[in-house]
Structure formats: structure tokens, C-alpha cells
Amino acid sequence: xxxxxxxxxxxxxxxxxxxxxxxxxxxxxxxxxxxxxxxxxxxxxxxxxxxxxxxxxxxxxxxxxxxxxxxxxxxxxxxxxxxxxxxxxxxxxxxxxxxxxxxxxxxxxxxxxxxxxxxxxxxxxxxxxxxxxxxxxxxxxxxxxxxxxxxxxxxxxxxxxxxxxxxxxxxxxxxxxxxxxxxxxxxxxxxxxxxxxxxxxxxxxxxxxxxxxxxxxxxxxxxxxxxxxxxxxxxxxxxxxxx
Amino acid sequence: xxxxxxxxxxxxxxxxxxxxxxxxxxxxxxxxxxxxxxxxxxxxxxxxxxxxxxxxxxxxxxxxxxxxxxxxxxxxxxxxxxxxxxxxxxxxxxxxxxxxxxxxxxxxxxxxxxxxxxxxxxxxxxxxxxxxxxxxxxxxxxxxxxxxxxxxxxxxxxxxxxxxxxxxxxxxxxxxxxxxxxxxxxxxxxxxxxxxxxxxxxxxxxxxxxxxxxx
Numbered sequence: 463x464x465x466x467x468x469x470x471x472x473x474x475x476x477x478x479x480x481x482x483x484x485x486x487x488x489x490x491x492x493x494x495x496x497x498x499x500x501x502x503x504x505x506x507x508x509x510x511x512x513x514x515x516x517x518x519x520x521x522x523x524x525x526x527x528x529x530x531x532x533x534x535x536x537x538x539x540x541x542x543x544x545x546x547x548x549x550x551x552x553x554x555x556x557x558x559x560x561x562x563x564x565x566x567x568x569x570x571x572x573x574x575x576x577x578x579x580x581x582x583x584x585x586x587x588x589x590x591x592x593x594x595x596x597x598x599x600x601x602x603x604x605x606x607x608x609x610x611x612x613x614x615x616x617x618x619x620x621x622x623x624x625x626x627x628x629x630x631x632x633x634x635x636x637x638x639x640x641x642x643x644x645x646x647x648x649x650x651x652x653x654x655x656x657x658x659x660x661x662x663x664x665x666x667x668x669x670x671x672x673x674x675x676x677x678x679x680x681x682x683x684x685x686x687x688x689x690x691x692x693x694x695x696x697x698x699x700x701x702x703x704x705x
Numbered sequence: 706x707x708x709x710x711x712x713x714x715x716x717x718x719x720x721x722x723x724x725x726x727x728x729x730x731x732x733x734x735x736x737x738x739x740x741x742x743x744x745x746x747x748x749x750x751x752x753x754x755x756x757x758x759x760x761x762x763x764x765x766x767x768x769x770x771x772x773x774x775x776x777x778x779x780x781x782x783x784x785x786x787x788x789x790x791x792x793x794x795x796x797x798x799x800x801x802x803x804x805x806x807x808x809x810x811x812x813x814x815x816x817x818x819x820x821x822x823x824x825x826x827x828x829x830x831x832x833x834x835x836x837x838x839x840x841x842x843x844x845x846x847x848x849x850x851x852x853x854x855x856x857x858x859x860x861x862x863x864x865x866x867x868x869x870x871x872x873x874x875x876x877x878x879x880x881x882x883x884x885x886x887x888x889x890x891x892x893x894x895x896x897x898x899x900x901x902x903x904x905x906x907x908x909x910x911x912x913x914x915x916x917x918x919x920x
Contacts, residue, residue: 513740527899530895554901558895558899560892560895560899561898563891564854564889565889565893566892566900567850568843568846568896568902569817569818569848569850570817570848570849571710571817574816574817574846578900578902582901606905607712608711608816609713611850612853612854612857630901679737
């Protein structure tokens with residue numbers, strides 16, 4: 463299945479600069495357990511997918527890209543900024559959407575939560591209100607502006623989590639299994655939302671359909687990149703490998 | 706307060722949160738300084754007038770706040786009836802009822818952001834001992850956000866245990882709930898980092914009326 467692209471309908475007026483993420487011989491371990499081994503690669507493509515089995519290192523890889531996790535050895539550079547020394551600047555450039563939106567929504571009501579990120583960035587209140595209004599309308603949440611976040615449906619919560627990142631205007635967004643907790647209709651909805659983003663995206667997922675229009679897919683296996691190429695090359699290879 | 710805000714454009718909605726909280730505090734003190742039933746009843750009537758006529762809150766929203774406590778109010782009246790008599794009982798019940806309704810009016814007409822901003826202002830003096838008011842405000846907001854979420858997670862664990870034959874779940878709930886909370890806290894700390902919680906705006910920002918932005 464492939465979701466159509468309607469970028470022009472919702473894209474911001476200005477064209478975002480393309481980011482480059484570079485990993486140089488990156489290894490990461492939690493205590494004695496090594497979860498990523500000697501990863502070296504550069505991401506410049508607008509749409510990058512990451513697949514692999516549970517425990518293969520996908521989520522750790524995703525967290526390395528915006529400095530949530532720092533490498534045990536090696537270097538991660540985002541537009542030349544080292545995540546170890548320039549983590550705040552990196553996180554302003556690279557947004558992150560978590561698997562469980564409940565862990566990402568920190569304020570009791572929808573609009574207040576959307577304002578959280580840009581407030582931290584020091585954005586002017588009038589501009590915050592404008593951005594909040596924009597994403598509320600864009601994602602059909604305008605009727606829920608003052609609703610308690612915990613009363614939203616699972617799909618609406620994930621849209622709120624994505625919107626909460628978008629209002630921070632990142633240049634690249636990393637999604638860590640954004641559709642794992644969603645039903646089919648909401649999975650398709652979130653997939654469309656990702657597809658329509660002007661930002662570069664890195665999507666970690668088990669939903670292979672999500673990757674149909676992607677530029678590049680990385681397959682992780684035991685903390686290493688086992689395959690790297692177009693979806694047409696890598697997805698069938700991965701499916702055959704686990705069959 | 707967890708989810709009680711009802712949007713509106715009334716003068717009560719537009720009034721500063723600090724003023725509303727100050728009036729609420731003054732009412733709480735004042736009501737306990739008077740013991741005449743007609744004064745307390747008058748205060749109750751005034752609170753109802755402000756809530757229903759000025760703020761235009763639906764009656765059911767106010768009743769929703771009274772419903773959980775009415776049984777205690779009734780019990781308090783019965784105790785007073787037996788110990789001090791009907792008039793002191795009526796005064797005691799009317800006092801508490803007035804305060805519950807006044808608090809309901811405040812929370813129904815004030816965004817959490819505005820209440821948190823008042824908390825941050827109140828703790829400003831603690832800057833002298835290294836406390837960051839914005840952090841205190843964030844803790845308050847997150848507490849309000851996560852109480853229903855933790856209740857939901859506890860309910861899920863209880864259901865899972867019941868489904869597996871645990872008829873009376875008491876302490877058995879605690880361990881999985883604590884583990885779940887710790888996992889949530891870990892992801893939440895990452896989310897706070899990702900959303901720039903550690904970034905501090907270069908200067909305080911002015912907040913427009915009705916804005917969801919910073920105070």
C-alpha cells in the first residue's frame with residue numbers, strides 16, 4: 463500500500479533547509495550490553511525508514527540522531543554539530559516523536575501542551591498562538607483546543623504529539639514506531655501526516671507499508687546495519703530474511 | 706482542576722488568575738471569621754450568581770464538583786445536629802459548599818497555564834535558594850496531566866490481574882504500577898529533553914489575554 467503525497471496542501475511557505483546527519487564509527491552500549499556496533503553512515507535523503515526486529519538497535523539509533531542518547535564511542539553530527547557538545551542546538555533542528563504519545567504530552571490540555579515546546583524555545587507568545595492555531599486546524603484538533611489531553615483517542619493523541627513537535631519548527635523529525643499503538647484507520651492517518659510533512663523524516667517502524675514512497679531504508683540486525691538501500695531492495699530482503 | 710476548564714469570554718474568564726485565586730483565598734478566610742447563617746448564605750448566593758450568571762457556567766459543571774462531597778456535607782450536618790444544633794450545622798455546611806463552588810468557578814474559568822503562572826510567580830522568592838520557578842510550574846502542570854494517566858494505567862493493571870484470576874487486587878497492584886511509572890518517567894524525561902524543557906528563554910515573555918503561550 464502506498465499513501466499519496468499532498469505536500470503542497472500543507473507545506474509551510476518557506477522551504478526548509480535540508481539537514482545532513484552523519485554517524486562516524488558509532489557504538490553504543492547499555493552497561494555490558496552493546497546495542498549498536500560501529501555504525502558509519504550519512505543521512506541526507508528526505509525520507510529514511512528504519513526497520514528490524516525487536517532489540518536490533520533501531521530505537522537507540524533513532525535517539526542518537528537528536529542527542530537523546532549519546533554514543534559510547536564515535537561521533538554523531540547533525541549539520542556538522544556534534545550531539546555530544548551541541549545537544550540543545552541539535553534538538554532544535556531534529557524533533558522526536560515517541561511511540562507512546564502519553565509519555566510525550568506533558569500539559570493537561572491540548573493547546574497548552576502544543577505551546578510547551580515553542581515556549582521553551584523562547585518564541586514570542588503571539589507567534590506561539592499562531593502556530594498552535596495552525597496545527598490545531600491542520601490536524602483536525604481545533605474542536606479539542608481546551609480539551610483534556612487524556613480524553614483524546616489514541617490517534618488524536620499521536621497527532622497531538624506530532625503537532626507538538628511541528629510547532630517547534632524542526633528541520634528533521636525522527637519518529638520512533640509512531641503507529642505501533644494505533645488501529646488501521648489511525649495508522650493510515652498518521653502515515654498521511656508523515657507523508658505530507660515538508661521536513662526530512664526518519665521513521666522507525668514495523669509497518670513496512672509506511673515505507674513505500676521512502677528514499678532509503680536501513681535494516682538493523684544485532685546492532686548493525688544489515689541492509690541499506692531503496693525500499694524496493696531492502697523491504698523484500700528483510701521479509702525474506704525473517705520468513 | 707484536572708480537566709475542568711470551560712472556555713468562555715466572560716469577565717470571570719478574563720480576570721487574572723492571581724486575582725481569582727486571591728479572592729478564593731480571602732473567601733476561605735472570611736467565611737471562617739463569620740458565623741451568621743444569613744452572611745454565609747449570602748456568600749453562597751453570590752458565588753452561584755458569579756458562576757451561573759456572570760461566568761455563564763452550566764449548572765451541571767458546578768454540580769459535578771459538589772456531587773462527590775455532598776455525602777460528607779450531609780454527614781457533617783448530622784454530626785452538628787447531634788452535637789451543636791441545626792444552625793451551626795447549617796453554617797458549617799454552607800461554608801464548605803460555598804468554598805467548593807467558588808473553587809469550581811475558579812478552575813472552570815482559568816486555564817491551567819494561568820494557574821501555573823501564578824504558582825511560578827509565588828515561588829519567585831525561592832530563586833534566592835536556587836529554585837527555578839519555571840521548573841516548579843512544570844511540575845504542577847505535569848502532576849495535573851499525569852494523575853488521570855496513572856489512574857488509567859492502574860485500572861489496566863487491575864483488569865489484567867483480574868483477567869488472570871486475581872479476585873482481590875490490593876498490594877499486588879503496587880509493583881507493576883511502580884514499574885510502569887518508572888518506565889513512563891524514563892520516556893517522559895527523554896520527551897522533556899526533546900521538547901526543549903531544559904532550554905530557558907533569553908528573557909521573560911509577555912502574555913496576551915487568552916494566550917496559551919508563556920506568562
